[in-house]
Amino acid sequence: MNETEPLDHSVCKxxxxxxxxxxxxxxxxxxxxxxVALTFGEKRFGEIAxxxxxxxxxxxxxxxxxxxxxxxxxxxxxxxxxxxxxxxxTPHSQSLNEVIESLRKWGILHRAYLVNEEK
Amino acid sequence: MNETEPLDHSVCKxxxxxxxxxxxxxxxxxxxxxxVALTFGEKRFGEIAxxxxxxxxxxxxxxxxxxxxxxxxxxxxxxxxxxxxxxxxTPHSQSLNEVIESLRKWGILHRAYLVNEEK
DNA sequence: CGGTATCCCCTATGATACTG
DNA sequence: CAGTATCATAGGGGATACCG
Numbered sequence: 001m002n003e004t005e006p007l008d009h010s011v012c013k014x015x016x017x018x019x020x021x022x023x024x025x026x027x028x029x030x031x032x033x034x035x036v037a038l039t040f041g042e043k044r045f046g047e048i049a050x051x052x053x054x055x056x057x058x059x060x061x062x063x064x065x066x067x068x069x070x071x072x073x074x075x076x077x078x079x080x081x082x083x084x085x086x087x088x089x090t091p092h093s094q095s096l097n098e099v100i101e102s103l104r105k106w107g108i109l110h111r112a113y114l115v116n117e118e119k
Numbered sequence: 120m121n122e123t124e125p126l127d128h129s130v131c132k133x134x135x136x137x138x139x140x141x142x143x144x145x146x147x148x149x150x151x152x153x154x155v156a157l158t159f160g161e162k163r164f165g166e167i168a169x170x171x172x173x174x175x176x177x178x179x180x181x182x183x184x185x186x187x188x189x190x191x192x193x194x195x196x197x198x199x200x201x202x203x204x205x206x207x208x209t210p211h212s213q214s215l216n217e218v219i220e221s222l223r224k225w226g227i228l229h230r231a232y233l234v235n236e237e238k
Numbered sequence: 239c240g241g242t243a244t245c246c247c248c249t250a251t252g253a254t255a256c257t258g
Numbered sequence: 259c260a261g262t263a264t265c266a267t268a269g270g271g272g273a274t275a276c277c278g
Contacts, residue, residue, distance in 0.1 A: 015223065017226070018226025018227045022229065032135055049260095057260080081234070091231055107139070177242080177271085220275095
């Protein structure tokens, strides 16, 4: 390394990568609503759909697949008739609690800040 | 209120709103890279551009405006010739530290989780 | 240097219909 | 009930050129 300049640069990238990873997992319009809906306990596909205003079957299905792929949600098919599919948060999803809580707190703080500024 | 069902529903929405607010402020491909770049100290437009791989002038300009509007970044025009514009984080942006840190930690944790699962 | 204006494309999401 | 298939659309973001 010849100069100090590239230092910032690589530190910067190394810092941002995990942050982006995290945001990517949580992103999309419906991921958080789904996760929050499931914090009240295991639910069926139709129940989640009813809980979340405006979501379509297509999006619910897609986002659930994403969450399952990321190990945050468990999908269980009960072999009844008609079949019954339930979704629930996984133990791994608990690790998100701190993240979600800090986002929630900051969202509230920031809204208060904006209201105060616009006076 | 007649049933217990609508309870989840409204609690759910009230919980999600601030979380979405927070995510909206941080979202977009470049907001975090810009914020992180500025944690190393005040920088000029061109310096930020050089720091962040792949960003175009257009996006940098647009995202900086967003960050300024949200009170996270301060823009200062120095009346020299040619003019010199510097950007720096505001005190309010410090309140994001906990959020960013928890996202960063979770990003790392989650990546480790995924690697472990795929074995 | 520090941007803005234009044009263009692609991905995320929505609407609707259909199936086991 | 629990989805998938198909089509349509808005806006986020890239490329390029230009401006004070």
